[in-house]
Amino acid sequence: GTRFPLEMAQDPDSGSNSLLTYQLSSNPSFSLSLKESPDGSQQPELLLERALDREEQSSLELVLTAVDGGDPVRSGTIKVLINVTDVNDNPPVFSHDRNRVRLREDAPLGSVVMNVSASDADAGNNARITYDFGKMPAKVLQKFMVDPETGLITLQEGLDFEDTRSYTLLIEARDGGGLLAHCKVEVEVLDVNDNPPDIMILSLMSPMLEDVPTGTVVALMNVNDPDSGENGQVSCELLGEAPLSIVASPGGSYKVLVLAKALDREEAAFHELMLRASDGGDPARTGTARIRVTVLDANDNAPVFSQAEYTVRVPEDVPVGSTLVTVTATDADEGLNGHVTYT
Known part of the structure; x- marks a missing residue:
């Protein structure tokens, strides 16, 4: 009209x-x-x-x-x-409203996450687009940066898969007339094998008597790797000579050391060994823990004479109180258990 x-x-x-x-x-x-x-x-x-x-x-x-x-x-x-002169009757339009990207947790600072792009059908200043983040938690804003002119999103703080496995970035495109468009960028953090297995000794039976039966629980440990997948799958082995063996508990992360064969303090007064845990990463990462078990004496040895039989020839006129023969016996036990008296 x-x-x-x-x-x-x-x-x-x-x-x-x-x-x-x-x-x-x-x-x-x-x-x-x-x-x-x-x-x-x-x-x-x-x-x-x-x-x-x-x-x-x-x-x-x-x-x-x-x-x-x-x-x-x-x-x-x-x-x-x-x-026909332009009026700002068209908001910006993103090429994709929802975007997905994967980023390794060891990505260096400054790594490109992705480049978002929006267009505006208007002309001049009405078509000039600037980019910014929408309302997001401060933790997310610290991790990422968006270039206001190009829409290039980069990493500005290190990632940690074990801390946060994904981020949702809200991106705004604003034209020169103030009209807005929004899009989302879903960032999935990929795990890398950056954590060695951690061994925590929860209980240790040391010292222990040498006469405890086989199968006795010597130590309870928790072995954990916060990585995921094969990077978090842990296998354990004992290094060193010791009468112990590893038994996995139903919980998976708990390991039990049990006595595999009888102890003998007279043969070894202590046992020192190393538990090594290795994950399934490539290359694998390992964690270790040293275990020392002291063996206490039990009275499991009888005195032993130096000779099984003594033969003594005594003259008939030997005075009363004369020493005829000295017998000796030893006991492999220690302390009172190894103290020998004669009767």
């Missing part, structure tokens, strides 16, 4: 040979309206018939024809050039 006045045509002829009317080339957006002036002349006006869309058509060219009433009819034409 908006009207745009056009320049009036001039015809120096008079009477019926003078200007009679105007005609406009066909166009769906405009029609011709004639407004009568006080002096009786007609003022041509363009009448807007429907809304314009610069993004669909940025310019139009019409032909206005002025026709007189003579015989033959004479006419004059003029081109009407219409430039």
Whole structure:
């Protein structure tokens, strides 16, 4: 319904040979309206018939024809050039509303996460787009950075799969007129084998008597690797000579050391060994723990004479109280258990 006045045509002829009317080339957006002036002349006006869309058509060219009433009819034409100026009627549009990306937890600072991109059908400043993060926790904002001009997202703080396995980034694109668009970037953190197995000794039976039965639990340990998959699968082995063996508990991460064969303090007063845990990564990472078990004496040895039999020849006139023979016996036990008395 908006009207745009056009320049009036001039015809120096008079009477019926003078200007009679105007005609406009066909166009769906405009029609011709004639407004009568006080002096009786007609003022041509363009009448807007429907809304314009610069993004669909940025310019139009019409032909206005002025026709007189003579015989033959004479006419004059003029081109009407219409430039449609932009208004900010289009928000930015992201190429993808939802994006997924994977990033290793050992990615160096400055690594490119991805480049988001938005376009705006408007022109000039209305089409100028800047990028920023939407409302997110401070922890996430510390990890990532987005370039306001290019939409390039980079890593600015180290990742840790064991701490956080994924992040959701909310990205905003704002045009020069203030219209907004949003998209999400899902960042999946990939595990790398950056943690060695950790061995924690929960209980240790030391010292222990040498006569404890086989199968006795000597130590309870928790072996854990916070990595995932094969990187977190742990196997254990004992290094060193010791009468112990490893038994895995139903919980998986708990390991039990049990007595595999009888102890003998007289043979070894203590046992020192190392438990080594290795994960399934490539290359594998290992953790170790030293275990020392002291063996206490039990009275498991009888005294032993230096000879099984003694033969003594005694003269018949030997005085009373004379020493006939000295016998000796030893006991492999220690302390009171190894103290020998004779009767």
